[in-house]
Structure formats: structure tokens, C-alpha cells
Amino acid sequence: MTVLVTGGAGYIGSHMVWALVDAGQDVVVLDRLSTGFRWALAPEARFYLGDVGDTDVLSRIFLENQIDAIIHFAGSIVVPESVVDPLSYYENNTAKTRVLIAAAVAAGISNFVFSSTAAVYGTPDNPVPVLETAALRPESPYGMSKLMSEIMLRDAAAAHDFRYVALRYFNVAGADPRGRTGQSTVGATHLIKVACEAALGRRMKVDVFGTDYATPDGTGVRDYIHVSDLVAAHLKALDYLLQGGEPLIANCGYGQGYSVLQVLQAVKRVHGRDFEVNYSGRRAGDAVSIVADATVARQKLDWTPSFADLDLIVETALDWERQLARKNSYDIDEMHRRLVSARL
Structure with missing residues (x-):
């Protein structure tokens, strides 16, 4: 089976490719x-540099490969950024998903x-836990851009020989336990990554908005998933679709929730x-509290988590940050060595 992974060099996508x-x-x-x-990709994967909204690139991929399934990660994900620049989120997340x-x-x-x-739920009326049947009231353009994509998938499936699984992620964190990839984006906004960088001295502080x-301590509550x-849920979703x-x-x-x-x-x-922790006001688009009811994934997809422990999530995230620091240090030293060699 051949699977196309869009956004496969990103945080979650690179884990998917390895899996x-x-x-x-x-x-x-x-x-x-x-x-x-x-560099985050498994070397066995065939790589195409291009945009998911580029029909010429997609045509080339489909011509050169017998694609059986698509796993679509490509998109923009920062909630506050979506509030400031909503049209770019509707372009990158919604319009380009329509093209794909x-x-x-x-x-x-x-x-x-x-x-x-x-984020498609916003802040639910009954926040613990939220079911897939809950009211859909996104509080940010990011959440709305994803909901609009879900609607397109629904309508495409009704009109064509086309089936999908839409996985609504809660807060993703941690890294590959084998140390092959992790969250590597400079300036990433994921709370656990930010906190790990601060713990290792790579950030001055953590901002709490x-x-x-x-909530019990006044700060937002989220459900963190390794x-x-x-990625294991995506593999199960793929099997589910291939079985009809x-x-x-x-x-x-x-x-x-934590x-x-x-x-x-x-x-x-x-x-x-x-x-150091710095406290400031709320950010636009942030929900108060949201925790998953994952019964559908467990029953319909036969998904069973293996890393459902906050300390374990943090431990793998810290391990990756240490490895990333060593890699970045090596890259800087190598660049300096090449510059010196070129001058000589």
C-alpha cells in the first residue's frame, strides 16, 4: 500500500511517516x-517539495505513484495567529484542503x-468530557477553518466514491520514544515544548495567558495526548477505511484534563x-476547558493508548529537546568548520 502524507516533514507528520x-x-x-x-523524515519515504494546494504537484505525485490513501496534516495551527490573520488560515487550511x-x-x-x-467545539456547555455530537462552535478562525474542511469531506463523501476519517486532536505533545523525531519548530507555541525549553534554559520564561x-486554579484545562x-490512531483509521x-x-x-x-x-x-513563569491576560480564541471522550476511537477504530501519562509525555519531550540541542550545536559547529575551510 502507498500512502501520501501531506505535511509529512512537520511535527505530527514526521511521526506518522516513521510509523x-x-x-x-x-x-x-x-x-x-x-x-x-x-531531516526529520524516514529515509525510505519519497519526498516531494511543494504546496498541497498546487494542482501541478499533486498531478505529478499521482502520476508517478499509485496512491491508495491520503493522510492530510498540512496546514497552519496557531490559534492566536489565526485570530490576527484569519484569511491566511482559510486559505491554507480550508481552500487548499478543497484542492486536495x-x-x-x-x-x-x-x-x-x-x-x-x-478547536471545532470551542468551549463546550458540558466540558468534561466532550462527545463528537457536541455543538460545534469554534472560537477561532483556526477551529472554523478545520470545521469547514470537515464539512467539505462530508459532502464529498456523500457525492463520490470517497470515504474519510476526521480525527479531532486534543493537545498533542511528547516525542518519538526512539528519538527519531519530535517537535522541532523554532518558536513553537505548544505548552509542553515551551515549558521544556524553559526548563533547559532555551527560553527565558513561560507565559501563562x-x-x-x-477552573480549579484559574488557568485553562486541556487533554494532552502523546x-x-x-499516530497509532491514524494507523487504526487507515485500517478502518481499507476494510470498507x-x-x-x-x-x-x-x-x-490538566x-x-x-x-x-x-x-x-x-x-x-x-x-520563570510570567502571568498575563487571556488570549483571544482560547477555550476555557476541553477534555475528550474518545469512546468512538476506542470502539470503532479499536484504538488503545500506550502513553497516557503526563510525566511520560513530558519525559519524552525533554529527551527530544536535549537531542535537538545537541543536533543544533553540531550543525553550528559543522557550518563554522566549512566556513573556515572555505577561507583557507
């Missing part, structure tokens, strides 16, 4: 490398796994060192 290769699948990656890294869906339908590719988000939420468990499964939407989370302060305490506990 597919581990499973013996043939993998094709499309990524424009705006936030991803070519249309190209898949035209090419006869009927299996599609979509990277959606818990909002301390007056209606990236390896999330009908279109499906499923939450991906553990059903356990506040921002609890996460910071976990990072300090696992690392054993304190770091």
Missing part, C-alpha cells in the same frame, strides 16, 4: 518545508484521513529544576 515505514508501508511525502524539516480533496476524487483515491482539532478562568498514541469503514469523526484524547499550571508543575517535577 508507516515501521509498518512496512510505502510512503510518499508532500511538504513545502515552511515549518517542517527534511478534489484532486483525490478526480484520481480515484477514496481513502482519506484528516487532521482535525478539538489567563488566570481567571472558571504524539505516538495519536464508513465516514467517521473521532476524538483523540485521554479523557483526563491545567496550564499542572503541566508546568509536571515539567518542573520531571526535569527537577524551576523556571
Whole structure:
């Protein structure tokens, strides 16, 4: 089986590529490398540099490879950025997903796994836990851009020989336990990554946005899922579609919420060192509290998490940050060596 992974050089996408290769699948990656890294990819994957909204690139991929399924990660993901620049999110997340869906339908590719988000719910009326049937009220253009993509998938499936699974992620964190890839984006906004960077002295401080939420300690509550468990859910979704499964939407989370302060305490506990925390006002688009009910994924996809422990998530994230620091140090030393050699 050959699987096209869009955004496959990014954080979650690179984990997906490694998992597919581990499973013996043939993998094709499309990524424009705006936030991803070519070095993060499994060497067995065939790589195309390009944009998911470029029909010429998609046509070339479909011509040169017999694609059986698409796993679509490519997109923009920063909630506050989407509030400031909403049109770019509707372009990159929604319009380009429409291009990809249309190209898949035209090419006869009927299996599609979509990277959606818990942001489609906004702040639920009954926040613990949230079901897939809950009201969909995104509080940011990011969440809305993903919901619009889900609607397109629904309508495409009703009109064509096309089936999909949309996985609504909760907060993804951690890194490959084998140390092959992790969250590597400079200036990333993921809380656990930011806190790990601060613990290792790579950031001056951690900013906490909002301390007056209606939560036990006043900070926002989220359900954190290890990236390896999330990738395992995609593998299960792929199997489900290949076995003839009908279109499906499923939450991906553990059903356990942690506040921002609890996460910071976990990072300090696992690392054993304190770091500065700065408190400021709420950010536009941030939900108060949201925790997953993942019964659909567990029952329909036969998904069972293996890393459902906050300290374990933090431990793998810290390990990756240490490895990334060594890699960056090596890259700088190598660049300096080449410059010196060139001058000589």
C-alpha cells in the first residue's frame, strides 16, 4: 500500500511517516518545508517539495505513484495567529484542503484521513468530557477553518466514491520514544515544548495567558495526548477505511484534563529544576476547558493508548529537546568548520 502524507516533514507528520515505514508501508511525502524539516523524515519515504494546494504537484505525485490513501496534516495551527490573520488560515487550511480533496476524487483515491482539532467545539456547555455530537462552535478562525474542511469531506463523501476519517486532536505533545523525531519548530507555541525549553534554559520564561478562568486554579484545562498514541490512531483509521469503514469523526484524547499550571508543575517535577513563569491576560480564541471522550476511537477504530501519562509525555519531550540541542550545536559547529575551510 502507498500512502501520501501531506505535511509529512512537520511535527505530527514526521511521526506518522516513521510509523508507516515501521509498518512496512510505502510512503510518499508532500511538504513545502515552511515549518517542517527534511531531516526529520524516514529515509525510505519519497519526498516531494511543494504546496498541497498546487494542482501541478499533486498531478505529478499521482502520476508517478499509485496512491491508495491520503493522510492530510498540512496546514497552519496557531490559534492566536489565526485570530490576527484569519484569511491566511482559510486559505491554507480550508481552500487548499478543497484542492486536495478534489484532486483525490478526480484520481480515484477514496481513502482519506484528516487532521482535525478539538478547536471545532470551542468551549463546550458540558466540558468534561466532550462527545463528537457536541455543538460545534469554534472560537477561532483556526477551529472554523478545520470545521469547514470537515464539512467539505462530508459532502464529498456523500457525492463520490470517497470515504474519510476526521480525527479531532486534543493537545498533542511528547516525542518519538526512539528519538527519531519530535517537535522541532523554532518558536513553537505548544505548552509542553515551551515549558521544556524553559526548563533547559532555551527560553527565558513561560507565559501563562489567563488566570481567571472558571477552573480549579484559574488557568485553562486541556487533554494532552502523546504524539505516538495519536499516530497509532491514524494507523487504526487507515485500517478502518481499507476494510470498507464508513465516514467517521473521532476524538483523540485521554479523557483526563490538566491545567496550564499542572503541566508546568509536571515539567518542573520531571526535569527537577524551576523556571520563570510570567502571568498575563487571556488570549483571544482560547477555550476555557476541553477534555475528550474518545469512546468512538476506542470502539470503532479499536484504538488503545500506550502513553497516557503526563510525566511520560513530558519525559519524552525533554529527551527530544536535549537531542535537538545537541543536533543544533553540531550543525553550528559543522557550518563554522566549512566556513573556515572555505577561507583557507
